[in-house]
Structure formats: structure tokens, C-alpha cells
Amino acid sequence: MARSALTGTRIRERRMLRGMRQADLARAAGVSPSYLNLIEHNRRRVGEALLARFAAVLGVEVEALAEGAEAALFGGLRDAAAGAQGAPAPEIDRIEEFVGRFPGWAALLAALQGRVAALERTVERLSDRIAHDPHLSATLHELLSAAAAVRSTAAILAESEDIDPAWRARFHRNLHADSERLGEEAQAIVRYLDAAAAEDGRLATPQEEFEAWLAAQGHHIAALERSPAPAPEALVAGAAELATAASRAMAVRFLQRYARDARALPLAAFRAAVEELGPDPGRLAQRFGAGLPAVFRRLASLPGSGRPGERRAGPVGLVVCDGAGALTFRKPAEGFALPRFGAGCPLWPLYQALARPMTPIRGMVEMAGRLPLRFLAYAVCEPVQPAGFDMPQVLEASMLILPAGSAGAPGAAEAAQPAGPTCRICPRAACPARREPSVLIEPG
Amino acid sequence: MGRHVLVIEDEPNIVAAISYILARDGWRVSTHGHGGDAVEVIRRAAPDVVILDMMLPGRSGLEILQALRADAATQGVPVLMLTAKGQPRDRDLAERCGADRFLSKPFANTDVLASVRALAGG
Numbered sequence: 370m371a372r373s374a375l376t377g378t379r380i381r382e383r384r385m386l387r388g389m390r391q392a393d394l395a396r397a398a399g400v401s402p403s404y405l406n407l408i409e410h411n412r413r414r415v416g417e418a419l420l421a422r423f424a425a426v427l428g429v430e431v432e433a434l435a436e437g438a439e440a441a442l443f444g445g446l447r448d449a450a451a452g453a454q455g456a457p458a459p460e461i462d463r464i465e466e467f468v469g470r471f472p473g474w475a476a477l478l479a480a481l482q483g484r485v486a487a488l489e490r491t492v493e494r495l496s497d498r499i500a501h502d503p504h505l506s507a508t509l510h511e512l513l514s515a516a517a518a519v520r521s522t523a524a525i526l527a528e529s530e531d532i533d534p535a536w537r538a539r540f541h542r543n544l545h546a547d548s549e550r551l552g553e554e555a556q557a558i559v560r561y562l563d564a565a566a567a568e569d570g571r572l573a574t575p576q577e578e579f580e581a582w583l584a585a586q587g588h589h590i591a592a593l594e595r596s597p598a599p600a601p602e603a604l605v606a607g608a609a610e611l612a613t614a615a616s617r618a619m620a621v622r623f624l625q626r627y628a629r630d631a632r633a634l635p636l637a638a639f640r641a642a643v644e645e646l647g648p649d650p651g652r653l654a655q656r657f658g659a660g661l662p663a664v665f666r667r668l669a670s671l672p673g674s675g676r677p678g679e680r681r682a683g684p685v686g687l688v689v690c691d692g693a694g695a696l697t698f699r700k701p702a703e704g705f706a707l708p709r710f711g712a713g714c715p716l717w718p719l720y721q722a723l724a725r726p727m728t729p730i731r732g733m734v735e736m737a738g739r740l741p742l743r744f745l746a747y748a749v750c751e752p753v754q755p756a757g758f759d760m761p762q763v764l765e766a767s768m769l770i771l772p773a774g775s776a777g778a779p780g781a782a783e784a785a786q787p788a789g790p791t792c793r794i795c796p797r798a799a800c801p802a803r804r805e806p807s808v809l810i811e812p813g
Numbered sequence: 814m815g816r817h818v819l820v821i822e823d824e825p826n827i828v829a830a831i832s833y834i835l836a837r838d839g840w841r842v843s844t845h846g847h848g849g850d851a852v853e854v855i856r857r858a859a860p861d862v863v864i865l866d867m868m869l870p871g872r873s874g875l876e877i878l879q880a881l882r883a884d885a886a887t888q889g890v891p892v893l894m895l896t897a898k899g900q901p902r903d904r905d906l907a908e909r910c911g912a913d914r915f916l917s918k919p920f921a922n923t924d925v926l927a928s929v930r931a932l933a934g935g
Contacts, residue, residue, distance in 0.1 A: 510868060513897035514824050517918035521830035524922045529837075536833060543826040 375469055376420065379434045381409040383427045397426040411469035414462070442468065445479030448486065504574045508558050515551040519544060577709070578616035580699060582608050583623070588700055589672040593628045594636045601625050623698075627670065633659055634667045643671070648685065648771055650747050651729065661729055661749045665769040669700050686744075686770030688719055692763060702770040704742040705734075708791035715802040716788040719768035722748035726764055733773065735785035737797050743773040743785050816933055819860035820844045821851050821877070822895065823869050827918075831864065834922045835929065848872035852880045856887055862932045864925070867896035867907065875910050882911035891932035895920065 384394050395405040399422065407413040415423070424431040443464060450459040460467070468475040522544050526537070561574075582605075592599050601624030611617045634657055646652045650664045657664070669687035686702025694712040701707050713719065718732040730748045735741050750766035789795030792805045818835050822828050823846045832842045845854045849871030855863055863881075867874035874894060881887040894912040896903060904915045914928045 510897045513918045514827065517895075517897070517920060518824060518826035518830065520919040521827060521834070521922050521925075525830055525833055528922075539829065540833075543829060547826055 375411055375465060376415050376434055377409045377411040377413075377465065378469060380405075380415075380423055380427070383429055383434065384409075387427060389427075394423070394426060398422040411465040412463075414465065442476060442479045445482045446475060449478055449482035452482070452485075505558075505561065508554060508561065512551065512554040512558060515547050515554060518547045519551060522547070575613050575615035575619060576697075578610055578612055579619040579623070582610035582616070582620060583700075585610060587672055589670050590624065590627055593624065593631050598628050598631070601628065626666070630663045630666050630670075633657070633663060639667055640671065643668070650769055651731075660751065661747070662751060662765070662767045665747065665749075665767045668769060684772055687767065688713065688717075688770070689765060689767045690719060690723065691765055692723070694720060694723065697765075702744060702772055704772065705736055705744050705770050706790035706794070708794070711791065713791050714788045714795065715792075715804065716786055716800075717768060718746045718748040718786075719766050722750040722768070723764065723766040726750045726752070733783045733785040734788045737787065737789040737795055745771040745773045747771075816861040817841045817843070817858070818862045818864060818929055818933075819855060819858050820864045821848070821855070821869065821874070822846065822864065822866040823848075824866070827895075830922070831925060834926055838926055838930075840929070846870075848874070848877060851877045852884075852887070855881060855890065856884070860890065862929050863890055863892045864929070865892050865894055865912075867894060867903070875906065878907070878910045878912060893925070893928045893932060 380394075384391065391405055391409070392402045395402040398405070398419065400408075400419065404413065408415055420434060421431055424434055427434075446464055446468070447461065450461050450464075453459050522540050525532070526540055526544070532540070590604065592604060593601075601621045604624055605611055605617050605620045608617075608620070611620055639653070639657070642653055642656050646656065648668055650661055650668060653659075653668075654661050654664045665687055669685045671685065673684065684702060685700075686705050686707075687698065687700045688696055688707060689698035690696050690712070696707070696711075696713060699707045707713065717734065718730045721732075722728065722730045727750070732746050732748075734744045734746050736744065746768050748766060748768040750764055753763050753765045754760075756762060787797060787800075789797055789800070792800075792803050793807060795803075795807050797803075798807075818840045820828055820831055820835075820842060822831070822844070825846070828844050828846070832844060835842045843858060843860070845851060846869075848869030851865075851869065851872065855877075865874045865877060869877070874896070878892060878894070881890060881892065888911075891913045892911065893914045893916065894907045895916055895918060896907070897918045907915050913932055916924055916928065
């Protein structure tokens with residue numbers, strides 16, 4: 370139980386409301402008056418048992434003394450302390466005393482910590498975008514190529530008076546086509562940079578558009594759970610997030626696969642099996658005689674709990690990569706950050722599976738962060754199409770991500786593989802798999 | 814028949830413009846639009862000058878350049894590198910790989926012509 374929110378002050382308030390003297394409460398709870406005085410001034414922490422005795426004497430629920438709206442304040446201060454470097458270390462054991470004596474300074478410090486965290490996230494996002502942005506690079510290349518063609522062609526037309534009519538007509542056509550292309554590329558780049566300058570969540574690449582659309586559906590497509598299901602094309606038509614033909618094509622391909630999965634693993638039966646067996650993809654695959662990747666996708670598409678009609682995604686994350694390791698699908702689990710571009714952490718079970726096709730891999734992963742969180746990951750790599758003699762084998766690896774609580778939580782005793790989101794934004798300095806420096810580590 | 818320039822570039826309208834200005838200047842021009850077999854095409858054609866784009870489908874211009882410089886039959890062929898990457902480091906990289914001249918897109922036709930003349934005369 371959290372006892373972070375000025376427990377002493379609450380005990381004092383409750384005592385005074387009852388018109389009780391400090392000595393009387395101390396005696397009834399079995400402590401000395403001087404010790405209770407220290408507690409009431411937030412200079413001593415209160416154990417579970419003693420708190421229960423105070424609550425009983427004061428005739429209130431333990432929660433009334435323990436919980437408070439200041440929890441966020443204490444959380445912010447602890448985050449600030451966790452991020453502190455150098456000596457002397459913050460006196461974390463006197464945090465309640467600090468808040469009690471200097472509430473204004475404490476609130477300011479917690480607010481500054483929140484601002485620092487928000488700015489760090491922005492730095493991560495922008496660094497990630499600049500360093501790993503193939504879309505931006507490709508668009509700029511197209512823009513300059515079109516500009517080169519326009520400049521050369523226009524110069525020929527402007528400087529030559531004796532051009533053969535057939536060449537002249539051809540150059541006019543080229544100029545027209547290139548100027549149109551130039552306009553389109555310029556618009557695309559402005560849209561893209563506008564999105565980069567705006568808040569998180571604005572759209573940019575086709576994959577980001579597709580993922581934003583899917584997130585808006587809560588990763589669950591109710592229309593495809595019914596029979597007969599509508600055509601995927603009808604479901605993407607008019608979707609505001611899907612602004613480009615490329616993102617619509619990605620959405621249609623996703624929906625076609627979703628419809629196949631929904632037929633093979635019908636929602637009602639699948640949900641009942643999950644309730645009976647738990648989110649264990651191996652047992653679910655055996656129950657339905659289905660492939661593990663399809664079971665992963667169905668688990669990730671189960672809707673989350675929320676108000677009726679609310680589209681909220683479930684807590685299960687899913688990432689899919691192609692044979693080159695590029696992430697082709699990303700549904701994040703809370704606390705398991707996924708990179709916007711490029712490959713993820715080489716230590717993810719996803720990549721172990723990619724190296725060992727057809728071998729299911731299960732592993733506990735601990736993600737780097739101020740509050741290390743654990744996730745149970747299931748991964749498998751399979752060919753995406755039947756084998757043939759005249760075609761290359763195309764592989765795809767999938768990894769299901771199930772939240773397993775904080776590192777210190779009960780039941781989290783299983784050994785876990787330390788991992789991160791991707792090297793560029795990972796704080797693990799001594800990682801043997803690091804492929805590039807992190808923006809979060811000062812160069813030493 | 815004039816001296817021979819081989820243009821390796823995948824952008825058809827750039828190819829058309831360069832071909833025109835060179836042909837009008839008296840050069841014999843041939844073109845190729847893919848990087849994968851560009852080394853073989855250059856070796857067979859044995860041109861006086863190669864104009865080589867840096868970003869090509871199949872194989873990059875830098876890889877092609879390195880292959881040319883590693884082959885006795887082609888190591889001396891003058892190469893004018895074209896690129897949409899105009900950073901100094903890209904120019905350095907191209908020169909280290911063996912480019913004789915380097916032009917950033919968008920380029921001036923007069924610079925292309927002057928570069929080809931200089932390379933052929935050198």
C-alpha cells in the first residue's frame with residue numbers, strides 16, 4: 370500500500386477532527402507521544418502494522434490515511450531522485466518530511482522533473498526521426514532529381530533557338546511531367562515536416578498512417594468478426610488517417626489477413642479459450658489447431674476493457690519483422706517502447722526467432738527505464754507463403770508481448786533478459802549487443 | 814563519329830537532357846539505367862567518359878566506381894559523378910572511391926558540358 374502522501378499530516382488531521390490528544394492516540398496505538406509527534410510531522414515513516422493501529426483507533430479505513438492526491442507529487446520527486454547523478458544523493462528516506470516542510474519547492478521540483486521527462490521523450494523522438502528516417506531521405510532524393518531534370522530541360526529550351534520540333538515537344542512534355550512531380554514531392558515533404566514539428570501522434574509515413582488508423586480502431590475490427598464480413602476495401606474507404614494510397618494498401622492487406630484469422634479463430638470461441646487457458650499462445654494454438662503467428666495476432670486484436678462503445682486496445686503488444694529485421698507491424702504494450710524507424714533491440718526474442726525459423730521461443734524481457742518493467746515474450750518465425758522451388762523463401766517473425774509487471778513485483782522472480790527499445794534511445798551502457806551510441810548516454 | 818560518353822542514370826528526363834546537350838556538342842552518347850550490370854556495360858562500351866549517378870537501382874554508383882577502379886580494363890576511364898547528395902562528405906567519399914569530377918543535382922548544363930570536355934581532354 371502506498372504511504373507516500375503525507376501520511377503523518379493525515380493522521381494529525383484525523384486525530385484533531387476527533388478532538389483527541391496526541392498522547393491519547395500514542396498510548397492507544399502503542400507508541401510514545403514523541404514518536405507520534407515525529408510521525409505527524411512527516412519525519413518518520415509509518416509501517417503497515419502501525420498504520421493499521423492508528424486507523425483502528427481513529428475509526429477510519431487505512432486507505433484514508435495512506436492514499437492521497439499527492440501520489441503524483443511523490444512519484445515525480447522519486448523520479449527526480451532516481452535520475453540524480455553525483456553526490457550527495459537525495460535523502461529519499463526523508464521525502465515526506467521534505468514535502469511537509471517545503472510543499473512549494475517540492476511541487477516545483479516535481480513539475481520540473483515532469484518537464485525534463487517530456488523533453489527527453491521529445492529528444493528521443495526527434496533523434497530517432499533524424500537518424501533513421503529513410504522516408505525523408507528518399508523524398509529529398511526524389512525532389513532533387515526532379516529539380517535537376519527541370520533545370521536541365523528548361524535551360525535547353527531557354528538557351529537554344531534551333532531545337533528540332535520533335536525534341537522541343539519532348540522537352541515540353543518532360544518539363545510538364547517533372548514540374549508536376551516536383552510539386553507533389555514538395556507537398557509531401559512539407560506535410561512530413563509539419564507532422565514532425567507537431568506533437569506526437571501526427572501522421573507521416575504510410576506505415577505511421579496505417580498504425581494511427583489501426584490504433585483508432587483499438588486494434589480490433591468488429592466488422593470482420595461478423596459473418597458475412599464486409600470487403601476490406603470498404604472498411605478503409607474514407608478513413609481520415611489513411612491519406613495515401615500506400616497506407617490504404619497496407620490497411621487492406623492487414624484486413625485481409627485479419628479476416629482469415631477471424632474465420633480460423635472465431636472471436637467467441639477464442640475469447641472463451643483465453644479465459645479457460647489464459648493468454649498462453651502455445652496451448653491456444655493446440656486447442657484450435659492453428660499456427661502460432663495467427664494466435665499471436667488474435668491475442669493482440671482482443672479489445673481492451675473500457676466503457677461500452679469505447680475503442681480501447683488490449684494490453685497485449687505485437688511486433689512483426691521481415692527477414693531483414695525491419696519492423697513491419699507495431700502494436701506497443703505499455704512500457705515496451707518500439708522504435709519508429711529501423712530495427713529494434715537485437716536482444717528481443719523476435720530476432721532470436723528470426724535466426725531459428727520454425728522454433729518457438731519464450732523469454733522474459735526486462736525493458737530499460739527508470740522503472741524497469743518485465744514482459745513475457747513469445748516469438749516464432751515462419752515462411753509467409755508455401756515453399757516453392759522457383760522462388761525465394763520469404764520469412765516473417767512475430768513476437769507477442771505480455772506485460773509481466775515491474776521488476777520487483779511478486780512472481781517476477783524469473784530471470785529476465787535485459788533489453789531496450791533500440792540502441793539509439795537505450796540507456797544500457799554496457800550492452801554487448803549495442804550497434805550504435807545512445808543519445809541517452811553521455812560520451813565518456 | 815565523335816568521342817563517346819556513356820550516361821548511367823535511371824532518371825529518364827535527366828538522361829534526355831544530358832544526351833541532348835552532349836549530342837549537340839558533337840559527342841556520341843549512349844545510356845544505361847540500371848546499376849546491377851553497369852560495370853559490364855562500361856567494360857564492353859569502353860567510353861571516353863562515364864557520367865555516373867550515385868543512387869541507382871541494383872547497385873550504387875559508389876560500388877560501381879570501386880569495381881571500375883579495381884579492374885585494369887576500366888581503372889583509367891574518366892568518371893563524372895552525379896548525385897542528389899551534395900554534402901562535402903559525399904563529395905569526399907566519391908573522390909576517395911575514384912571519381913574524377915563531382916556534380917550535385919540540380920546541376921547546370923554548362924557544368925556538365927565543361928566537365929565532360931575537361932575529362933575527355935585530360
